[in-house]
Amino acid sequence: MTTTLAVDCMGGDHGPRVTLAACRNFLEAHPESQLLLVGAPDALAPLKHPRARIVAASEVVTMDDHVEVALRKKKDSSMRVAIQQVKDGQAQVAISAGNTGALMALARYLLKTVEGIDRPAIATHLPNARGGDTTVLDLGANVDCNEQHLLQFAVMGSALVSALHEGHESPSVGLLNIGEEVIKGNEVIKRAGELLRAAAAAGDLNFYGNVEGNDIFKGTTEIVVCDGFVGNVALKTSEGVASLISGFLKEEFARNALTKLAAIAAYPVLSALKKRVDYRRYNGAALLGLRGLVFKSHGSADEFAFEQALNRAYDAARHNLLDRVQSRIAHARPLLAGAGGDAQLEAATN
Template identity: 60%
Template sequence: MTVTLAIDCMGGDHGPTVTVPAALDFLRHDPDCSMILVGLRDQLLPLLGKAEAEFGPRLTIRHASEQVAMDEPIATALRNKKDSSMRVAIELVKSNVAQAALSAGNTGALMAISHFVLKTLPGIDRPAIASVVPTLHGHTYVLDLGANVDCQPEHLLQFGIMGSMLIAALESKERPKVGLLNIGQEEIKGNEVVKRAGELLKTSGLNFFGNVEGDDLYKGTVDLVVCDGFVGNVTLKASEGVARMMSAALREEFNRNWRTRLTALLTLPVLNAFKHRFDPRRFNGASLLGLKGIVVKSHGSADALAFFHALEQAALAARNKLPERIAARMAVSSASV
């Protein structure tokens, strides 16, 4: 199926120097995909010229005169920058010119503008952000990752539905296993919101596994872990912190003296294979879920390879009609209430 992606080329720490090459790579990789590069024409053209890119139906530029800064307050981005590359990309999805928008820009602004422009699907109170974390031999989806910090049980149920549909769309897994993040596997554990969310998930018709604990995220116990955005955000950042600390300690030990530095050389293939397994670039791309349209957030520091992975995800979500799936599942859910 042919899909068109609208790319906010100005977002992220590296802007068009990363987004443009990644987009061109992806065009070569996926012959049924078209791209609209959104941003300052004067900055995009030289990069495209250098890459000898050919304009045509598959590759167009849409000039946008403004850009949202990485540290820009959400309110300013939303109200004062009507012609930002971020907003224009999202509006291309709204008007159905593109089937998905991508940005490596400011997460808060992206969420606010997406919410304002696209609106939520019927039955969805709040959009959420979903991403994946690695396991030993696979990965686990998690949501919410920070968009919703004060959740009611109904929101956690909606996260379960949206996440299940995301996995169905991206991995062709029709009944992904859903776990509820809690502090113990017994049903009596947890705070009041989580306890009631467990009851809702149990009768939701989803493939609900039950409660899972923090370490289950990295064990692959379930396909999807549902939690409120506060817990999700803190947990993921702590996990990144542990991974970075362990990597730094390993580097320190290998750098201790000439003997250990020599063993590091000998161990290089092993260390590289290890590094590759948890390379965050392979897991780049967080989906904004619950909107009337597809928006994918790339990490701000993404390089071209990482941005490519986010593009891949956006195209897959568009081809598998993610918003329609969520809307259909929500309709079933509301009908059964």
């Protein structure tokens, strides 16, 4: 069965130089894939492949374009045309490394949210000490969330994990907070805790309780939910610490002749470590809650990282993530009070 990905080849910090190289590698690795390369035909001409086809788009959404510009002015942007391919059934999933806010807004506008979901969320996974991954959402789409949104994130995160991991039908959910105790946190977090406890009591969620920032990497729960501002800060902070430590390691091994010898002895260990903490491996975040699949790559992704995002999008499409998320949300709909109709309207007019 062939799976078709629509790739916004113009997005991100590096554009076609990175995206085309990644697409070429991806095509080699996945004989059942097809790519729609979306962007300026001249820029995309260098990639000739029997399973790749160029879809022309004359404009590019830049990293600092306002959402309004992406929605109302640049109607032929590569980002928009890529999402349109999903809407039109030409592709099963769209991928872009462009401006997150614009991607979210365009995806909402073109694809609409699933009934019961106010706002789509961005979910990614991070490595944990148990040797597995922790799925974290939201990561930047929603900067002012209420308790209903956090509950929706919990439901969507549960759907994502159970869809992509066999035998994880009821993954555990933690609410990111500043302490484990129920009394901790701001008002939204406290009310979200009440909603999540009620959902757990009703048997619709496996809610663990409050977790703290370090629990993401301990793997205390399979899923951690938080608002997009907090999630984005946590993600970037963790990247910063990982870079700092690898910088320290390099400095310490370069200190003198003896430590340089030690570095040679330790080379296999250091490259294994480097691989395990390489943030590029974790590139590729799902936009959840939409009536179509969209994946977001880090804007600064290099060839290797962008290929990971393509892999992730491909896996999601092949695991039929969209149907699974939708049916999970449908099952939990009685929980998701207040969401739905208004959200559709808001998405359409925003």
